[in-house]
Amino acid sequence: MQKNIEVKEHELLNELCRAISALPGSSVRQRNCEARISSRYVPDGLLDVSLNNHNFELVVEAKRELFPRDVRQQIWQLREYLDGMNGSVEKVAMLIAGAISKGAREVLQQESIGYFDPGGSLFIPSARAYVLIDRPPPKKANRAFGSIFQGQRARVVQAVVEAAPNWVSVKELAEDTGVSPATASETLTEMERRDWLEVEGAGPAKLRRLRERGLVLDEWSRLIVNQKPLRIERYYVPGSDAAQIARRLDDACRDAHARYAVTAEAAAQVYAPYLSSISQLKCRIQGGSARNEALSRLEARPVSEGWNLGVIEEAGRQHIVIGERIDGIAYAPPVQVYLDLLQGSGRAKEMADHLRSERLAG
Template identity: 45%
Template sequence: MFESPLTGRQLITQFVDALQELPEVDADLDHWEPVRTHGDRGYDAQVDLHVAGKSFVLLIEVKKSVFPRDVRQVAWQLREASHGRPAGQGQAPLPLLVAESLSPGAKELLRSEHIGYYDSGGSLYLPAPGAYLYIEKPPPKALAKSVRTLFTGRRAQVLHALLVQHQNWFGVTELAQQAIVSPATASQVLTELERFDWLVARGQGPSKERHLREPTALLDAWAKQLATIRPPNLRRYYVPGTKAEMLAMRIGEVFDMHDVEYEVSHEAAAQRYAPFLSNVSQVRVRALTGANADAAIGDLGAHVVNEGANLGIIDAKSSGELLFRDRVDGLWLASPIQIYLDLLRGEGRSKEMAEHFRKERIGF
């Protein structure tokens, strides 16, 4: 049963209205009540379409949201509905999916199957013989929001764990422990990733395990979402009396002395893993906020500045934001995944360095 803020009928009406707005196009809703052709298989609506003198019949299936893993079933269902139902003028009916939201991967798969689609954001694809229609628009707000929340907060910690250990298989409980989240959060994230067809699974019940088979796709999606996610707060300081190349080590020593949980990230960390720049003028550190961190910053002699900063502090509210940091030559460095994502948000040659770092250190 179709359940959505937009009813199936409203989506069909929106689709027909969108067709009517195109030049030399006329569309009429012929049937709405599902017409079943083979037992419980059928379609939800029939639309008579006329494009520049050519006539077509569209058999419409309505869904709330569609992800890559759903496409195979939808494609089979639509083809079954249109099989053996010749339309007027000898033209076979065309299957078309109307949904409140379609993920980018689902759209790509539908196009490869030559199945038309329309979503509530206004994207339209109709590969009709002699009347090819293709309109690409931003995803509906509901889909954009659900995808964005996957890459923030504790859910992002689960993604971080999967990417850092992308060669491993995980049960829900084990993954939750690695990511420092509840099993419920880990399970929710795995369910979302399965919808994008980025995971493979083995086993059943409590022993079921998953493996991230598409780390590149997941990291690409995270990188793309950064533009829509509010960046973390950055406090800018100037630390006197220390050369740039020695500043990171001095920060590490003072933070360790005050028992501050921290990790060096951005250019200063990337340079240690995969040298790219001739020099790094600023060290950016993600650190747990609190009295210990304030005392350490005070001992460094750091003072707040608007320009000329050589130290940037990114406030972390929990240890989950420091996942998978690594001790290298006496200094805590952020995980390569975190460094890459931080570089993408940087200034100057930071984005260029990010691509170099991903190729040299991450490898996917």
């Protein structure tokens, strides 16, 4: 395992050298680092750089991924190492990684610590050879950034966002979301790495709360828009508008013992009214025979055009999260509604912005 890590560090260093060499009037040479002995810190790379006739040394630490908390923990080690180096040539600390979050980049720029990722972003805060190239993260980075927004972890993140500005505990989140305490704890730790949470206490009594909803929603929405559109089964059911269809849906699902939640435009219109009327309704219904029975009770007829009921594909009952029941109708939580709207068409994105400003600000 250690050998594989070293290979990746070597590849990142080579990519960094190529990126610096591509700059006008530049040259770079790798030096051998001293061997790591016991717990004494040694960086992953030392580079002699000449840029526009200015010579300096880059002291480089390589990581698989970087989030704000990782960066803050690493900065003091790099600075301590720089303080112990000899010579009069300028020395610049740098962190490189396969994925560097937006928040981590901001911290590094504020602290004048360089960074580089395989997407081509490069920051060299030398006193006489300042370089800042800002490019989108590499596609592979989306796996590191997006893993927290998938599966059961997504349910925990959603619950924390919905709870803001209240404090939450691992036990409460596990009970509210139905995930294991281990999953809740791991997800909260990942949110801390991204600097999204305030923390109080320690151990079993440890509490967290969201610093700002926008930090999470911005990152989640950035990833959502690059995903494939939602898979929706389209039906026509007797009914004049979304409100009437919702009442019939509730009756049918209750009789069929099928868990459901209305989302997207119809839910947004209830949470934060925006349009004069909604003619189509999108929802999630648990899969299997219960859904088939509910659709049968609705007299739902599959169609390609002229649909007024869209059923978003979901695997099972545990994936149907209900935020509120309003006038007897089960609606998805506002965060889920917001994310579903971002993947919609027409005026869905306008409704998403309105819902966010009305129900998810702060």
